[in-house]
Amino acid sequence: MEQTQTTNDQYAVIGYPVEHSYSPEIHRIFAQQTGENLSYELLPVEPENFEAAVRKFAATGGKGLNVTVPHKEAAFKLSSELGPEAQRAHAANTLSLLSTNEVRGDNTDGIGLLRDLTQNNHLNLNGKRILILGAGGAARGILPPLLDSDFAELVLANRTVEKANELVELFNAAENLFVCPFNQLGEMGSFDLIVNATSAGLKGESFSFPHSCLGSWSFCYDLAYSAKQTPFVQWARDHGAGNAVQGWGMLIEQAAESFAIWRDVRPDTAPLLQKYANH
Ligand code: NAP
Secondary structure, eight states: OOOOOOEEEEEEEEEEEEEOOHHHHHHHHHHHHTTEEEEEEEEEOGGGEEEEEEEEHHHHTTEEEETTTOOHHHHHHOOOOOOHHHHHHTOOEEHHHHHHHEEEEOOOOOHEEEEEEEIIOOOOOOTOOOOOOSSSSHHHHHHHHHHHOSEEEEEEEESSHHHHHHHHHOOOTTTTTTEEEEGGGSOOOOOOOOESSSSSSTOOOOOOOOOOOOOOEEEESOOOOOOOOOHHHHHHTTOSEEEEEEHHHHHHHHHHHHHHHHHHHOOOOOOHHHHHHHH
């Protein structure tokens, strides 16, 4: 097919490290599907260079950035305008570069997770006991929509318990939201939904959560995703969880939400969900 040379809008995912990211492939597929003319690249940037890199990308025609570890809180601070989810989470994973100095920050992680849980996996959160493992950037992003659901009890557990306490303070502690240190999780009984928002085990280090948290009906959701089995999904399956899935669906749904913010058109996530479901 003949290639036409037209200038296109530039987007990128900024992080450190970022080489492993599937975002360029996902956004290129969305662009093809919707007929949007854009390019999407990887932007590896160390924390101390984050703001300069965002300004430079905007000054050279960049229209938007997805933001990943470790920049989500810096992206929130840099934003001159914020969407409601980023405002609540104090973290942004989507930047719209309105001009060199005007940046809008949104957070699509929570809506991405919620869509994957409730629409793709048909989970009903009403009256459920939910356990979230982790209190880093991803946990911040997923808490707002989970807190808006009609859950019975939500327990937040983190290796560094102070960080879990900070998050509960940030979200204005609902009375059915609790913090639990990792070493007391064994006393908390079982949960209907367990969300792993830690990066535990991903570098090959051993990890184990008490399996009394799991029942045969428990739905275990790992935010991490991999072409191989993730350590958390392996742990959940080994200990009899009813269902255990990786975070491919959240990755795809949060990307679709970012794409819709930037381009004002919502891509169909079904083909990508099907493609990655086999992982
Ligand atoms: P982060 O800000 O670096 O936070 C890491 C979290 O993992 C912290 O709570 C940390 O606890 C905990 N942790 C790290 N190593 C641990 C270990 N050995 N044992 C127990 N806890 C440990 O990272 P993040 O942005 O929140 O990302 C967390 C995970 O979510 C990553 O795997 C990331 O790829 C994934 N994620 C997926 C999506 C998606 O779309 N599917 C979106 C965002 C993130 P401390 O506070 O004690 O250090």
